[in-house]
Amino acid sequence: MELTGKLLIAMPGMGDPRFEHAVVLICAHSPQGAMGLVINKPAPPGVGWAGLAEQMGLSREGAGIAVQFGGPVETGRGFVLHGLDWPRDRAAPPAVAPGLALTTTRDILEDIAAARGPTRAILMLGYAGWGAGQLEAEIGANAWLTCEAEAELVFAGANARKWEAALRTLGVDPLTLSAAAGRA
Numbered sequence: 001m002e003l004t005g006k007l008l009i010a011m012p013g014m015g016d017p018r019f020e021h022a023v024v025l026i027c028a029h030s031p032q033g034a035m036g037l038v039i040n041k042p043a044p045p046g047v048g049w050a051g052l053a054e055q056m057g058l059s060r061e062g063a064g065i066a067v068q069f070g071g072p073v074e075t076g077r078g079f080v081l082h083g084l085d086w087p088r089d090r091a092a093p094p095a096v097a098p099g100l101a102l103t104t105t106r107d108i109l110e111d112i113a114a115a116r117g118p119t120r121a122i123l124m125l126g127y128a129g130w131g132a133g134q135l136e137a138e139i140g141a142n143a144w145l146t147c148e149a150e151a152e153l154v155f156a157g158a159n160a161r162k163w164e165a166a167l168r169t170l171g172v173d174p175l176t177l178s179a180a181a182g183r184a
Helices: 049-057 106-113 132-141 151-155 159-169
Strands: 007-010 023-030 033-038 066-069 074-084 096-097 100-103 121-131 144-148
Touching: 007 159, 023 096, 023 159, 049 066, 049 106, 049 144, 066 074, 074 106, 106 121, 121 132, 132 144, 132 151, 144 159
Parallel strands: 066 121
Antiparallel strands: 007 023, 007 144, 023 033, 033 121, 074 100, 074 121, 096 100
């Protein structure tokens, strides 16, 4: 099962409240484990672009960027999920999914602060991580559904609507989901 570039959709009854109604973009998946970014949870109160830019000594005059909770691992580490239109003067980083790239270097934040950044971007603090076989076991235990990642779903709409929108790409009505798992 290859999950890089897929979205995970948390099922009702998810045991971990940090992932309740979460939608996670899987950025890397291998037999050694997986790494993903939650795309629909805001950063904790009081954490925003202006404060982060000030801490990093960046200009706050640019457009800024949405700041999200990327996951519970290394919450002081930043990841910028963006479209493929950055950087403009050289090749974009490899896509993690169609229309989506991931950058972890300061230069993207400098460009965002100077209004030269990508057209669409989200700054994630932290990430979600799974050890070898852990994610596959969670999927097998009915904790997650998977679907194709679409840049439009990642960047458009309110965070609160992304979970339902991801389910609808599978033809699933959220009202029909149950927290109980079963086997046929």
